Amino acid sequence: MKSWIRLSGTIAIAASLSGSLLAGCSTGKQQGAAETGKKQPIELVFYQTGNADWKEEDFMKNYGDYIKQKFPYITPKFVPVPASKSMEGLISGGQQFDILIFSIGHTHLNLLRNDFQYDLTDLIKKKNVDLNRFEPFTIQQQKEIAGGGIYGLPLSNTSPVIMYNKDIFDKFGVPYPKDGMTWDEIYNLAKQVTRNDNGTQYYGFLASPEHFLKTNQFSAPFIDPKTLKPAFDNPKMMTFLDNLKRFYQLIPPPDGKPLAGGFFASTAQSNMFAKDKTLAMWSHFSNAALNFPEDLNWDYAAMPYFKELGAGGPQAYPGYIYISKTSKYKDDAMDVLQALTSDEFQTIRSKTGVESALKNPDIKKTFAQDLPKYKGKNINAIFPQTYAAPAPLTEYNDLAWKRLNTAVGDIGRGQKDIVTAVREASELLAKDIEAEKPKK
Incomplete structure (x- = not known):
């Protein structure tokens, strides 16, 4: 995706991450959050394509602050992409990643080509993740890519x-x-x-x-x-x-x-x-x-x-969040994936103009509510009743x-x-x- 236009997830949501957050997420039990007091501090390293101009503070406003609030023992670290270095260049320099965020168009190019894919099937069962919450095509697409498995959870959508x-x-x-x-x-x-x-x-x-x-x-x-x-x-x-x-x-x-x-x-x-x-x-x-x-x-x-x-x-053009096969903290990373795909977080993002990949019609109704320029716009037009x-x-x-x-x-x-x-x-x-x- 060209860097001139920001894909889903690039609008700051810091204002929504204050004490007004709801008490719980709706994706099932948050394993890591409940055990925060017993957890040893860890660092999870994130990488995302589509936002070449992002700095650490951009990532924290969009994802990091929410993660810190839900999981105080986790320190999210964002690795920006310098204009002079590709993902392969970062890897060759010894950079490790725990969580990867790619649009579907970058999944083969960056995830599979660099052999970062990890099948989440066992973790999905362990954490009781309900895949029926997501738009069906987003899960179908993942299963086709993974040969029946699933490498990532849908984080956003657009068409x-x-x-x-x-x-x-x-x-x-x-x-x-x-x-x-x-x-x-x-x-x-x-x-x-x-x-x-x-x-x-x-x-x-x-x-x-x-x-x-x-x-x-x-x-x-x-x-x-x-x-x-x-x-x-x-x-x-x-x-x-x-x-x-x-x-x-x-x-x-x-x-x-x-x-x-x-x-x-x-x-x-x-x-x-x-x-x-x-x-x-x-x-x-x-x-x-x-x-x-x-x-x-x-x-x-x-x-x-x-x-x-x-x-x-x-067709839709979803964004997915993946756990790297090289991560040492896959269980904790899965807790983060659940949090970022929860109804709570997806509603926060929806209000800032990011389309959710969840089926929940109540979340879709909140689209761009925080953006005055969208007032009175035909929002229903961006959500087809059926996708190709x-x-x-x-x-x-x-x-x-x-x-x-x-x-x-x-x-x-x-x-x-x-x-x-x-x-x-x-x-x-x-x-x-x-x-x-x-x-x-």
Whole structure:
């Protein structure tokens, strides 16, 4: 995940971690907390991707203060990621980790590739962890990755949604997008607001390609998990790409030149929507709104659906919390995992704009209650009634995403047709995978 936008869990929750905390968590007995007086002090080392700018105080506000309150004998230590050093660089330098926090997109890249995975099945039984509390797809995804086991507990969730600028729609007298629309209906709205007005070009719809593709509603894989061959050319993915292409075709090329790279990059799209205010509709994860300026007149609409699929949401993009196989304190670490996935803590996070991976509807109702900019917003749009099934993942998906992103740019600029762009991307990905295999 690009560091320009913060994933779930990056909003400070220190104000909520005062004496107002409820007395107990709702995930079953907290083994470590009850025995605090008998425990010897220990240190648990945490590592998290997706927050390259985090410092120790950021981690403490988001997680550490809560952990200290629940388990005074535990000292949480956060290892920031310096810009000059990767996780592998930290490991080679002798750094040890106890608890790891990764989005699903980083799980293969950082957890499995570095051989940190540890099956929690026995600890889940020992601690009476109720997996039925979580959204089913989050557990299904873990079991698929772990071959029937489970490496991590769902810590957060997010999925794409449409954010739209009300002022642009008002300016041109076009009705707002709403929940339950088809992609054809969204396309018709995009056509109506893609205009040049007194020298200012307005654009109808853009989507962050990386996030859009990862959560595609067809659950189309990027790589065949059995053969490890590229799967870009499967019919479902081709349909998904064709749908995206038509939105780029609405955009007039500047002076007859191909579209600039910014039309295919999250940062530039964010600026077009929130800063320049020239983009009418933007699809990204819902927490992109955390960075919106206060004067932006915006709202949410649910992701549209494909007629052939029927009403239903995209895939989700959960964040998970893992225990490293190298940890000497797995039992204590599991107590921490229970605390951070409790109803209590998940409610605190939800109020700060972090989507919970729990099914509890009461927690979902608290979403962003502490953030004034969300007042009156269509919060229901970010919680699909049904999510698309998780597509199969492999340890090479990060290579696949990069190749397909490039292909989307070529397609969107009109430089290559879909068949050619996908074929070439597949050929390059096959070479990438072969080059990566010896490193395992």
